[in-house]
Amino acid sequence: MDVSKRQVGDVTILDLKGKITIGTGDVQLRNAVQEVMNSGANKVLINMGGVSTIDSSGIGELVSAYTTATNRGAKLKLYGLPDKVSDILTITQLITVFDVYDNEGDAVRSFA
Amino acid sequence: MPEEHRFHLAIGSRFENIELVQVVLKDCLQREGMNKDALDWVDLAVREALANAIKHGNEQNPAKQVHVDLRVDAGELVIRIEDEGVGFDPSQLGDPLAPENLLRPNGRGIFYMKSFMDQIEYGAGPGGGTMVTLRKRIAGPQSEAEAPRTESSQD
Numbered sequence: 001m002d003v004s005k006r007q008v009g010d011v012t013i014l015d016l017k018g019k020i021t022i023g024t025g026d027v028q029l030r031n032a033v034q035e036v037m038n039s040g041a042n043k044v045l046i047n048m049g050g051v052s053t054i055d056s057s058g059i060g061e062l063v064s065a066y067t068t069a070t071n072r073g074a075k076l077k078l079y080g081l082p083d084k085v086s087d088i089l090t091i092t093q094l095i096t097v098f099d100v101y102d103n104e105g106d107a108v109r110s111f112a
Numbered sequence: 113m114p115e116e117h118r119f120h121l122a123i124g125s126r127f128e129n130i131e132l133v134q135v136v137l138k139d140c141l142q143r144e145g146m147n148k149d150a151l152d153w154v155d156l157a158v159r160e161a162l163a164n165a166i167k168h169g170n171e172q173n174p175a176k177q178v179h180v181d182l183r184v185d186a187g188e189l190v191i192r193i194e195d196e197g198v199g200f201d202p203s204q205l206g207d208p209l210a211p212e213n214l215l216r217p218n219g220r221g222i223f224y225m226k227s228f229m230d231q232i233e234y235g236a237g238p239g240g241g242t243m244v245t246l247r248k249r250i251a252g253p254q255s256e257a258e259a260p261r262t263e264s265s266q267d
Contacts, residue, residue, distance in 0.1 A: 023127025
C-alpha cells in the first residue's frame with residue numbers, strides 16, 4: 001500500500017492506495033496515523049478512494065486510528081469509501097462509528 | 113468437475129504467502145465462471161482464514177505450513193485450510209457486534225468469513241491443528257453479484 005500525506009488548510013489528509021491487509025498495509029496505516037498524531041495534527045482525514053482490498057486487520061487499524069485520535073482530542077474522518085469497503089464496515093456496524101463522507105470537499109468542510 | 117480445478121497448496125507461515133494463494137484461487141474461480149463480486153468476497157474470506165492459520169495457528173513460524181485444499185463439487189466451492197498449531201475453540205470468541213466489542217481492533221475475522229461464505233465449519237485437522245472449511249455455491253442464482261450476508265450475532 002502507498003500512503004501519502006498532504007495538507008488542506010488545517011486538515012491533514014492521508015491518501016491511501018492499494019491493499020490494507022495483514023502484514024503490509026495495516027502496519028503502514030498504523031505508522032502513518034501515528035506520525036500525523038505525533039506531529040500534533042488534530043483534524044485528520046483519510047482518503048479511502050484508492051483502497052483496493054481491506055481485511056479485518058486493516059479494519060482493526062482504522063478502528064485503532066479512530067480511538068487513538070479520539071483519546072487525544074483529535075478528530076479522524078473517512079471519505080471516498082469504495083463500495084466493498086463500505087459494505088465491510090457496514091456488516092460490522094462500524095459505519096455508524098466513523099464520520100464518513102462521499103467527497104473531499106464535504107469532508108474538509110465538516111471540520112469547520 | 114474437471115480435475116484441473118482442484119488443487120492443494122502448502123505454504124510457509126508468512127503473510128506474504130497469502131498473495132500466492134490468492135493468485136491460484138482467483139484463476140481457478142474465474143475459470144469456474146464465478147462473477148467478480150462473488151469472487152471478491154471469497155477472496156476476503158480466504159484471506160481471513162489464511163491470516164488466522166498463519167498468525168494464531170502457526171504463530172508465524174515459517175517452518176510450519178498451512179495447507180489449502182480447494183475443490184468444486186456440484187457447483188459448490190469447498191476450501192479447507194489447515195494449520196499445524198495446537199487447535200482452536202471458536203466458541204470462545206466474543207460477538208464483534210456487541211457494544212463492548214465494537215471498538216476492539218481485533219476479533220472480526222471469523223465474523224467476516226461467516227458473512228462472505230454460505231457456510232464455515234471449524235474442526236481439528238488430521239495433524240491436530242485447526243481446520244476450517246469454507247463453502248460457497250458458484251452455480252445458479254446465488255452466485256449473481258451476491259452481497260455479503262448480514263448477521264445479528266456471531267452464532
